[in-house]
Amino acid sequence: MKLTLWTYEGPPHVGAMRVATAMKGLHYVLHAPQGDTYADLLFTMIERRNHRPPVTYTTFQARDLGADTANLFKDAARGAYERFQPQAMIVGASCTAELIQDDPGGLAEALGLPCPVIPLDLPSYSRKENFAADETFFQIVKVLAKPMDRSEAVTCNLIGPTALGFRHRDDVTELTRLLATMGITVNVCAPLDATPADIARMGAAHFNVLMYPETAETAARHLEKTLGQPFTKVVPIGTHATRDFLAEVASITGLALPAETGLRQPWYAASVDSTYLTGKRVYIFGDGTHAIAAARIAAKEIGFEVVGLGCYNREQARPLRAAAATYGVTPLISDDYLEVEAEIARLQPELILGTQMERHIAKRLGIPCAVISAPVHVQDFPARYSPQMGFEGANVIFDTWVHPLVMGLEEHLLTMFREDFEFHDAAGPSHHGAKASVRPEALVESADASGGDISTKMNDEEAVSGEVIWLADAERELKKIPFFVRGKAKRNTEKFAADKGVTSISIDTLYEAKAHYAR
């Protein structure tokens, strides 16, 4: 048993869902109890997907356990085939179903469904999401991808992008464009947007671009072995890595290197405005692939000092250790966020490049942070085009990492006038509107804590409301309103009271006002 408060990776069946949801024409029948359907909302809410994940849950309950959960599975699998008519199905068990040992693979096979059925064996109590995404994609490829003639022109497969991946959608677009500059077209991109029929024709490509080792390395090795397709080892995140990637592709295909277009990052880093970035201490944590890429960009392309480097997925421990050694830091391989937080607190970096978990740690510690890796949050699916890979990815990364920092000249002014009551370092970078407004709220908060009368401690703006008196009980009631709407509630109530000619505000006045303004 291991006590966990927050997790970097979900359970294995969520990894399988990331593959299934990315694909089209594939259906996943998951033997699982009621409640496991929560996983749907990861895709429909965080990623704003406009379709339900193609997953049928058997939804067994306590009363089924003594009876026949195997039949429940068979009915669900048969029903799912009839309703969705998929080209192929994957079947498996979530953690609870693994315990009741119904063998979904065997049961599905016995049904003799008229489509390929791929059983998944994902150990829920020892492995996690990334392992399972990789394993699921491998099983699908193993069953469906067949040897065939290579395409006449040079083509490749893009492999690894899944649903709920960090910027996978835009990375696919960017790499497709980048490869086109070399005259290479994409044969199949998988799992994202691929059908089982597409998987079957992967063999036509001359080589595979392994975009994310986390989710497709096993499949890449399998395709290399069985179909003789080489795969790229460089992940093109950052200017240098993108150049290395293009060189690797050139050596695989014998094609000439393309002219670089659209790359601004090196000049932005070289321009004098960026001088202040020199030697800023950064802490980097994420999945292995993104963390290693970020460290290289930070150290070699922006001129930061890497003070710590880590990843949460043990599968990438070896390359991460090697990378850490080149920056002279001790690697941290852990999925315990408390450990990561302690490490960050100890190192006191000036910038954190991490996941959504580190973003929260950064918020608590008051350190600027940019997100570089899954686990993801709704904000990691921006409406605009914002890849991480390729030359445009390098541009995006430069902007994203510099944005949380106080700007160069401002930093100097802060040092010079640190006693200024408005322009102090706690106010945060001046281009972040939201943070600067925290100060007056903090004033009210501290007045609350002292239990004193807030009306005696009001600042200039609030003193305008001097004629209206808040009765003690109404004031207590006001404090129960969340701070981010308290100011509005207070102003509305006072305006309401003033309009009505009321001089003292009671709880009733507060709610009369609330009712008055209700829309």
Place this chain on the structure above:
Amino acid sequence: MSLDTPFRSCTDTPVLKERGQREVFCGLTGIIWLHRKMQDAFFLVVGSRTCAHLLQAAAGVMIFAEPRFGTAILEEKDLAGLADANTELDREVARLLARRPDIRQLFLVGSCPSEVIKIDLARAAERLDGIHAPNVRVLNFSGSGIETTFTEGEDACLEAMVPALPATDAAELLVVGALPDVVEDQMLSLLAAMGAGPVRTLPARRSTDLPAVGPNTRFILVQPFLGATHAALIKRGAKHISAPFPFGEEGSTLWFHAVAAALGLDRAKVDAVLAAPRARAQKSVAAVAETLRGKSIFFFPDSQLEIPLARFLARECGMIPVEVGTPYLHRELMAPELALLPHGPVISEGQDVELQLDRARAARADLTVCGLGLANPLEAEGLTTKWAIELVFTPVHFYEQAADLAGLFARPIRRHALLTPGAAA
């Protein structure tokens, strides 16, 4: 409602019972609000990575202020019997309590895997209670998906607390169900003003304020999903006050009137106390109801709040329920609600989500109330939706929140009108 036609309720409406895939949360989700409500309690789920991931996903905006819940994740060696589950649990609990000395109540929460492999958490709780008493009280309940649906987790938690409550012969009113503090305070101040004291609440904000219970306790529910807690309190000799649930002006008034009747309070005084908040609620709901009047609504099952909410929306906001789905229909507790709900909608219990989606698509209601997994896909199909979970995570009970409650339903409709040229609000 016309006075000419006799009112026909849903009391005798046959219930469409379905089973199949359920698109609902399990009971563990209740921990998200319970751990905020009980400020000296910690909820330790004994389960899998899935449980931890669910809590994280359901919490949405991760509450990183060191949450008072966590998951003891079962590992391979626990299943293979190589590690003694009890020793492991004792170690994790000791470590947890050492880090959080402010914790006074610890709930061991059962999950699907812990139930299936039959870890006896009741005995574990007893043993740990012996070790950590008197500083920490250790209780257990199951929030597993194989036994509980969403809000039934709170029911299971409160049910587990009832046998441990001290005994009393005092004639007290006990209000049962977790409410946001501000709403609870409004309710308590109205009850005090009408002379209903002494009033106690379950759950209490702190373990030192836990109520006592006995044969002279009268209790009333503020949440419709507390069937097991209801039964446990009756077993302790407490008497239930049956009432509609306090949603909307009408529901709140009937709720207070039921209390007043049970306690023999002076009705004139009660009505005087309720007059101002009632008037406010009527006025503010009426403003929001303009958006809702005549609009149809379809409820997927989620929290068991569906029937009371449909009653509020039909009677006070003029909406037309098409289907009202509930994960579980407790006949006795729902009787006052069904008697008020105008005849017409399909009442469904349980779920086969594919079949229900077919019905929702055929009905194309003006507003479809559903879980987060279905909302965006249905929006993409052109249906206007309301996330059901917000109804549980927002203060919606009693008078001052009545318009807010109506507003939760009005906002998606107003938004749709704002963003769609030519659409009527």
